Amino acid sequence: MTLECNDPRLKSWLPVAKDSDFPIQNLPFGVFRTATSSPRPGVAIGEHVLDLRAVAGLGLFRDVDARLDDAFSAPNLNAFLALGRPVWRAARARISELLREGNTTLREQKVAIETLLPRMAEVTSCLPIAVKSYVDFYSSEEHATNVGKMVRDPNNPLLPNWKHIPIGYNGRASSVVVSGVDFHRPMGQIKLPNEEAPLFAPSKSLDFEVEVGSIVGKETRLGEWVSPEQAEEHIFGLVLLNDWSARDIQTWEYVPLGPFNAKSFCTSISPWVVTLDALAPLRTQGPAQNPPVLPYLRFEGLKSFDLNLEAWLKGRGSADEIRICATNFKHMYFNMHQQLAHMTSNGAPLEIGDLYGSGTVSGKTPDSFGSMLEITWRGTQPVSLPDGTQRGFLGDGDTLTLRGYGVHDGVRIGFGEVKATVLPALQRS
């Protein structure tokens, strides 16, 4: 059933451009609203969005699972996720069938086709899930090495624990936003190198981080823990994630307990959750892990994904964006299965709607570094923009966009984009 939905020969009766992120083999789930409607679940197809609440209203999911009518009436995907993978798969199969070339079911309904399938350009994306907990990992060896070289010891950049533990910290779920939501540059404590005391001021080294977020669709009980193999059952799908970071605030606060305000002010995710089923053809081998990890982190099979990830920067007032990073998710040292196995290894439960950030995805070469910190080497090698201005870190009015996709058998499975503009700090008088 799943394989059938991924068949490269499938075509939709809707026009889908060759380079679209959302062919019929993808069918990512999200939440959207129109000018006149409330937030509702949808599926992206080409330049359109299938309104799942409206389709459920026509009774077209009733024979798949009667609970889908309620799930698709909700303002987020959590109730759908709670139904479990067999229902996720069955719903995706029905959607694939309805959109497949030759199927006239949707066009034969009394409801106008424009209502069932509004144009993506005319809808507003909403946060796809009610985020329960947000954890961010630090699992790219290249990223951890670059940061270690800059802030610790160039000759010994990785801490002794790094190749044994998928390092992470608990982030803040309340500030996770969807693409298109702009945010204010954070205020915070900053200690300048030549001053003895810190000051409270807008961050001067605002950064982005190219990441992939995994969304949990099945909970565990307190005390229960999952193996990397079992973790698979708990992951619904993936989004692009930008872990906005204030490097000056981070430098002053992170010892001894790790990042706090430097990271918690905003985290942006892309609107469309690409299911693990749709990503199946993009599975690949990750890097060899040496020294071997402890038994609770061992895994077999393909647990990494061949996904091209890009960051694009548009300077304030500029019409053009430039690509400042092109990397690949397959470089990550620890995979998300190991991350979830580690996180639950002490008995901490997973909840439906949890979001797990992969950690900054950096490659080996400077054009594949996943943050400004690395690209400009802490601001010492600024990026030149088309208008002649330079950036060591992000300026007010700058827009940063992440894009991601993989291609297999000529089929492109994409994420769309996650984009936001930096607004000036809100200063108290």
Ligand code: MN
């Ligand atoms: Mn991060």
